[in-house]
Amino acid sequence: MNWQNLISSKRLGKEAETKPLEERRTEFQRDYDRLIFSAAFRRMQNKTQVFPLPGSVFVHNRLTHSLEVSSVGRSLGTDVSRELIARHPALANTEVTGMGAIVSAACLAHDMGNPPFGHSGERAIRTYFSEGRGARLHQLVTPDGKRLSEAEWLDMTRFDGNANTFRLLTHHFNGRRPGGFVMTYATLASIVKYPYGSDAAVRKPKFGFFEAERTTYLHIADALGLKRLPDLPGGIIRYARHPLVYLVEAADDICYEIMDIEDAHKLRLLSDEQTMELFLAFFEPAERERLRSRYTPDTDVDDQIVYYRSCVINALERACVRIFVDNEQAILNGTFEGSLISHLPPLLHNAYHQCEQVAATRIYRCHEVTDVDLAGYHIIYTLLELITDAVMAPDKAYSQLLLQQVSTQYEVHASREGDRLMAVLDYLSGMTDVYALDLYRKINGHSLPSV
Template structure:
């Protein structure tokens, strides 16, 4: 059957470094009861970039209250939802005869692993951090340096990598280059991880700055998923898993499981951003309750009497509603996936599953949640203040380290004692006298973007003499 062969490639357990060496993956530990994708999950969890997520912003920057979400707690919740979606889809495919029983538990574990990694490249202070890095190369000295130092080969793509700096691309870079050899994950996990399988610049793109998305009706092409530096690695991933090319060698259709990763993320961040807003006292419970109940009542576990009599505090009510809402949205997303399965497999479907739910009440409720969080949380003075702080911190660090790199020639000499100290502060793996200034700058951006919120803030304050 054609579909079986397609899924055999989509679920490839071959590891990326083995593909690079042109050899079949052979798992070393014959006594290991884990499947290859479970090993992927463990490799991600034990990595340093994953650990740093515990001190990276979800919605409340640098929280002083310990029950709000960080990127780490958000990631763990997304992974559990992704795994649930995977279990249901796997049963669906098994019943259709599109996968073998020997492949059982592969799909949920692939999605679980990819979900664990999905935010691993997020810079400190969230999207504010991305914007700060991008803006340095759009309007500040960085733009002049690009004009002066970037050679003509792939100049547009290299420029867009920096002027539209993207956490998703850093995530792919870390997974494949961290400590030089990366985590050596399976191609199925890497393909599922890559929600935006394209480079940053394709001839005909209409995007002119970071605040605009590409004018493209395909959700998978709205951002980019890997730097031009990592294009050859992604080509190997795409080839191994049979991803369908859109533009030869620079963009592809999504891996089918990537839609489920995206849905898990969408479900979780909508609900938990609302919950954090409620828990820190920014959003009145009555407004949360009104919206969440519209979704929760669709779940078969909803019990009106229990909700009104037994569950007697606002916090407990929110927890109960959250559980039913997530379960209800999982089931709705699964129906969308099933109804569009043939198009998804053929590469003709390219939309967000959650937005395609065939229930206007639920869609309206999801949109109302978005509006509520934006009104009370995203636009609140303390959140905006801390985001502005993050913008200054990352921009300041990038500026100083770029200056240090520019002043440092291939003989190790430096034109400025100040920047000599900055250069010495860079870890060895991020120091570069490469003649390709794109590589120099990308390493520095990746160093700063890989920091945790607190580390970036403390380093900036020390370098500026604000704190000793």
């Protein structure tokens, strides 16, 4: 792979269009703006990140998380491009200079396809089709795929928010222009963390695109010159990641792990001292003392923790830039293994791992989180069951009432069952937590609209 091909500003659906003369933004800055002004992006303010949506204490939701990931991603992309241009002066007058904007835009979009209630919502969708009432729909699968193909069935039983993000940005929903958001090839490829379909997601339900968008991804991958890896048995196609995926992934890894610790402190799941020690562990003893000496005993503890957290993010960002640049050739060859975070030097690696352990035992298993997971799972599972029944039997009176709730952009009345089922997932994953809960209550007769 080479940088000149990889950093392409060509737009999906508008390949022949040239930039207006009066346009001062780069194509990648336009990607960012299209995302941030979209309804799909705004909806993330009502989607859970880890903790329940805020009461008296504000914690992160999907929107604030994505904004922070985008900020870190911009720094990663900008610093890496500067290092690469210093190494390869011929790149100075190419679109490689826009790397920071590409990574920033990709980070902004990386969670847009996640359903309500995060990973709990994903599990509810997968298990409905794999072991719930939806399993009966496997009988619709036909060798020619006229009703439902085996590939589409795998998409549903292994449903993943990453693939749904790519669909959201590229699919031609009813009333939307071809090519979805009409994003650049480079930004779209930088979002696809797992560059293969659900047929390759055997060990864990992680993949990058649904069957409906397979042709679109393969077109982008070939246009950018992504390295095609040896096919898996059965002719299953895989590609090496676009190099900038590593930077998007690193920005996400840094933010969710470090910011979850800060949120846990705000909710008093971690004490002041525990939180400070976790953050200070990222530094050598002399640097820890220097950081501590900045504050007098009467300084507000929250201010200290915010400062330590910013220092940690800065240290991790600089380390990831160095790892990326040092492994540039392996990344371009498609032979780099693991994430940038997994290659951190020992001090940073141990401190990061300690945060992971604390998060796993003290945060992700606390009642505030597991209660929302439990409720969210039931809400999504119930809505999926009811709406799926409706699209499979649309002539029934109750089905007609329920389908009237669905926006016309979703193809729930398509002639083919496979398209209708995917439309149900489009509708469901586009909901906010609040909307899903409200619809669940209405359907169950627990609330009525005010008059």
